Amino acid sequence: xxxxxxxxxxxxxxxxxxxxxxxxxxxxxxxxxxxxxxxxxxxxxxxxxxxxxxxxxxxxxxxxxxxxxxxxxxxxxxxxxxxxxxxxxxxxxxxxxxxxxxxxxxxxxxxxxxxxxxxxxxxxxxxxxxxxxxxxxxxxxxxxxxxxxxxxxxxxxxxxxxxxxxxxxxxxxxxxxxxxxxxxxxxxxxxxxxxxxxxxxxxxxxxxxxxxxxxxxxxxxxxxxxxxxxxxxxxxxxxxxxxxxxxxxxxxxxxxxxxxxxxxxxxxxxxxxxxxxxxxxxxxxxxxxxxxxxxxxxxxxxxxxxxxxxxxxxxxxxxxxxxxxxxxxxxxxxxxxxxxxxxxxxxxxxxxxxxxxxxxxxxxxxxxxxxxxxxxxxxxxxxxxxxxxxxxxxxxxxxxxxxxxxxxxxxxxxxxxxxxxxxxxxxxxxxxxxxxxx
Numbered sequence: 001x002x003x004x005x006x007x008x009x010x011x012x013x014x015x016x017x018x019x020x021x022x023x024x025x026x027x028x029x030x031x032x033x034x035x036x037x038x039x040x041x042x043x044x045x046x047x048x049x050x051x052x053x054x055x056x057x058x059x060x061x062x063x064x065x066x067x068x069x070x071x072x073x074x075x076x077x078x079x080x081x082x083x084x085x086x087x088x089x090x091x092x093x094x095x096x097x098x099x100x101x102x103x104x105x106x107x108x109x110x111x112x113x114x115x116x117x118x119x120x121x122x123x124x125x126x127x128x129x130x131x132x133x134x135x136x137x138x139x140x141x142x143x144x145x146x147x148x149x150x151x152x153x154x155x156x157x158x159x160x161x162x163x164x165x166x167x168x169x170x171x172x173x174x175x176x177x178x179x180x181x182x183x184x185x186x187x188x189x190x191x192x193x194x195x196x197x198x199x200x201x202x203x204x205x206x207x208x209x210x211x212x213x214x215x216x217x218x219x220x221x222x223x224x225x226x227x228x229x230x231x232x233x234x235x236x237x238x239x240x241x242x243x244x245x246x247x248x249x250x251x252x253x254x255x256x257x258x259x260x261x262x263x264x265x266x267x268x269x270x271x272x273x274x275x276x277x278x279x280x281x282x283x284x285x286x287x288x289x290x291x292x293x294x295x296x297x298x299x300x301x302x303x304x305x306x307x308x309x310x311x312x313x314x315x316x317x318x319x320x321x322x323x324x325x326x327x328x329x330x331x332x333x334x335x336x337x338x339x340x341x342x343x344x345x346x347x348x349x350x351x352x353x354x355x356x357x358x359x360x361x362x363x364x365x366x367x368x369x370x371x372x373x374x375x376x377x378x379x380x381x382x383x384x385x386x387x388x389x390x391x392x393x394x395x396x397x398x399x400x401x402x403x404x405x406x407x408x409x410x411x412x413x414x415x416x417x418x419x420x421x422x423x424x425x426x427x428x429x430x431x432x433x434x435x436x437x438x
Contacts, residue, residue, distance in 0.1 A: 055081055069193025070203065073149075075186045079178035088156070088175045092168065093139065093149065111167045112148070112210045113138040113158065119209050122160065125167050129160040137205055138169060141195060144327040144341070150189040150205050194327040197221070213325065219318035223248075224326060231328070238334025241323070241414055245421040248319070252312050253429065260433040265300045319418065329414040336361070340414035362416040363409045366423060370401035373427040376434070 040047040044065070050058040057080055063072040079085050111122040114136040138158050139148030149171065159170040176184045191203045200208040213220035223244070230240035249256070272294055280287035294300075323329070329340040337344040345358040352359070374397040408416050 051080075053080070069191060069199060071190040071192055073188040073190055075188070076183055077176075077178070078183040079180060082180050084177060084179050086175060086177050088173045090159075090173070091149075091171045093147075093171065109140060109142050109166075111138070111160065111169055112141055112146070113169075114206055114209065115158075117206075121210070121212070122167060125160055125162045128162060130157050131160070132157045135171075137207065138171060139191075140167075140169070141210055143195075143325055144330060145194055146191060146200075146207075146210060148191040148203075148207060148210075150191070152187040152189070195325065196327060214317070214321040216314050216318035216321065219314060220322035223315075223319050224322045227322075227326070228328070236334060237329055237332040237340055237414065238337065238417060241340075241417050242421050244319075245418055246425065248315060249422065249425045249429070252315065255312055256426070256429055257433055260430055262300070264434065265298065269294060269298050269300055316422075320415065323415050323418055324412065326414070329412065332414070334413075334417070337413045337417075340417070341412050343410050344413040344416070360409055360413075360416075362413050362420055363405055363411075366408060366416055366420040367401045367405040369420060369423040369427060370404060371397070373423055373430065374398075374400060376427060376430050 038049040038051075040049065044063060046062045046064075048060045057076075057078040059074075059076040059078075061074045061076075063074075065071075075089070077087070077089070109123075111120075113120045113122075113131065115131055116133040117136075120131070135151070135155055135158060137148050137150040139146060141147070151171070153174070155171050156174045157172045159172060161168045161170070173186065178184060189205075191200075191207060193199055193203075195211060197208050197211055200211065211217075226247075227237075227240055227244050230243045231237055234240050234243065273291060276287055276290050276294065280290065327341075332340040334340055336346060343360045344362045345360055348357050348359055351357045404419075408419065
């Protein structure tokens with residue numbers, strides 16, 4: 001299965017390649033050597049017909065729609081024998097989708113199902129399971145896409161089996177009774193497309209419930225809606241991400257100002273705090289008492305630098321989660337970046353240790369800006385602290401950006417662009433506040 005919309009962006013997007021096993025139970029298939037297999041197709045329809053003379057005919061018809069992420073499947077089984085047959089069948093689905101949504105080898109595949117109006121999301125399986133009930137639909141999804149099967153008639157059960165560290169899902173039909181010459185028809189609706197809320201709502205059957213933007217999902221959806229609005233204006237997802245980051249930082253600037261101002265005040269009282277530590281190093285109670293009096297005298301809140309930043313974290317996490325799963329970024333260009341959903345790999349004429357023959361530019365720019373930001377934020381903070389503490393501050397100033405560099409190096413470039421833009425803005429804000437507060 002290929003998605004034409006994403007092929008048009010310059011790169012073929014396969015959703016699923018493989019064979020789906022169809023098993024018929026009930027004794028109609030005997031392997032007599034009289035089997036015949038045919039494939040019939042026209043512009044929008046493909047039909048597979050299997051016939052064992054004097055026994056059974058199985059007809060599977062797929063109908064494709066150019067303007068919809070939808071496939072209709074009809075299965076017709078006809079009893080060609082001269083006696084009544086009791087039968088059921090099994091359809092084995094894919095255990096995974098194409099690995100285009102993986103990050104650093106990490107797969108985002110998970111089995112999803114809606115049973116008795118309860119959402120199931122299964123990433124790993126310790127033992128085989130069978131689930132029964134009102135099975136609305138079942139399938140597999142990854143970070144960007146989903147392949148979901150919705151039966152018109154409720155099946156008997158679905159089986160989940162562990163195979164090669166993957167989950168194999170099998171749909172089991174209800175048992176039917178066919179007299180000589182009688183047929184049974186079962187219809188299925190298949191959604192094969194992106195994880196866009198609008199498309200999933202249009203598909204129906206509660207499929208939008210498989211979307212997961214994390215703990216702050218409501219905020220993520222609002223931010224993605226705003227990002228889409230900015231894209232409609234700019235016609236470029238990279239520019240839209242930058243504008244969204246600027247807008248968020250502007251709205252949060254009062255909290256940022258309060259946080260950095262409090263940190264500046266803390267720097268000014270550090271020499272006094274160090275003197276108190278030296279003076280009362282053997283009397284912790286008196287040290288705590290005089291430290292609190294010092295805070296009160298200089299109107300300093302020791303938590304004042306943390307609380308405003310903590311209030312901003314839900315927004316940053318929500319935007320991170322939203323960008324991480326935004327299929328709109330797939331194939332989107334920005335400057336030298338060919339795909340904002342993947343690393344901005346630039347080919348090198350030589351190979352580097354650990355990095356290979358490609359270099360991701362945005363994470364390196366991000367590390368450089370974080371080092372500069374740390375240097376500005378630590379400016380003057382060594383005054384009044386011990387030599388050992390000063391060394392620890394310098395080590396943290398280097399280690400934090402390096403850690404983030406490793407963390408973000410193979411992340412989608414859209415995420416890195418957001419974090420880089422945010423770091424640049426925060427650095428400018430820190431410089432402005434430092435000069436203003438003296």
